Amino acid sequence: xxxxxxxxxxxxATSGAVFGATLVTGGSGLLVPASAxxxxxxxxxxxxxxxxxxxxxxxxxxxxxxxxxxxSVRRAGDGAPLAGQRVQIWAHTTEGHERDPHSHGATLTxxxxxxxxxxxxxxxxxxxxHGHLAYDSGEFKTVFLRPIxxxxxxxxxxxxxxxxxx
Numbered sequence: 001x002x003x004x005x006x007x008x009x010x011x012x013a014t015s016g017a018v019f020g021a022t023l024v025t026g027g028s029g030l031l032v033p034a035s036a037x038x039x040x041x042x043x044x045x046x047x048x049x050x051x052x053x054x055x056x057x058x059x060x061x062x063x064x065x066x067x068x069x070x071x072s073v074r075r076a077g078d079g080a081p082l083a084g085q086r087v088q089i090w091a092h093t094t095e096g097h098e099r100d101p102h103s104h105g106a107t108l109t110x111x112x113x114x115x116x117x118x119x120x121x122x123x124x125x126x127x128x129x130h131g132h133l134a135y136d137s138g139e140f141k142t143v144f145l146r147p148i149x150x151x152x153x154x155x156x157x158x159x160x161x162x163x164x165x166x
Contacts, residue, residue: 041076041141041164048144051099052134056088059105062119063095068156069131070116073109075140076164081113086137087161089117092125098132124152135161 069089073082090104097103107117122129129149136142140163147159 038077039074039079039162042143042145042160042162044142044144045146048132048134048146050132050146051090051097052088052132052144053090053101053104054136056090056101056104056106058086058107059117062089062103062105062117063093064120065118066155067093067119067121068116069119069133069159070156071114071133071159071161073113073115073135073161073163076162079162081109081111082140082163083109083111083113085109085113085115085135085139085163087115087117088134088136089119089131091119091122091131093120093122095120098125121155122149122152122157129154131157131159133159133161135163139166140164141166 069091071087073085073087074080075082086106086108088104088106090098092098093103095103105117105119107115109115122131129152130146131149133145133147134142143161143163145159145161147157149157
């Protein structure tokens with residue numbers, strides 16, 4: 001057992017040197033490329049832009065509320081929180097379909113890069129309960145997210161954006 005672990009460590013360290021990558025120890029104790037220390041941008045999710053309506057208004061709440069959509073917006077690379085960024089949210093809810101304009105709304109991030117918007121309970125659409133979110137302000141590349149809820153009974157959903165400049 002010890003022989004296998006030693007050989008594996010030697011292989012990992014050697015392979016890093018062979019490929020010219022600088023290696024550092026991550027929190028797990030495993031060797032990882034040093035470039036992984038920077039925060040990578042969030043890729044757009046497949047289906048995230050479904051039923052997107054450009055320019056949804058900034059609102060205090062969508063519908064009668066009861067469900068919370070939360071998250072954060074950070075800058076790629078250094079992970080700095082981004083204040084004042086517009087995040088649009090929409091979903092299939094107890095009060096409307098995700099294509100309905102009244103099911104869409106936007107909010108702004110606070111000084112910590114966090115956002116929070118109350119909306120009606122999300123219900124399953126196409127078999128799975130999910131929300132839609134978009135960063136679409138223009139200062140950074142547009143990103144669409146479509147997080148799926150573990151359970152239709154959940155009363156909150158969180159999504160996080162890491163943005164790169166346009």
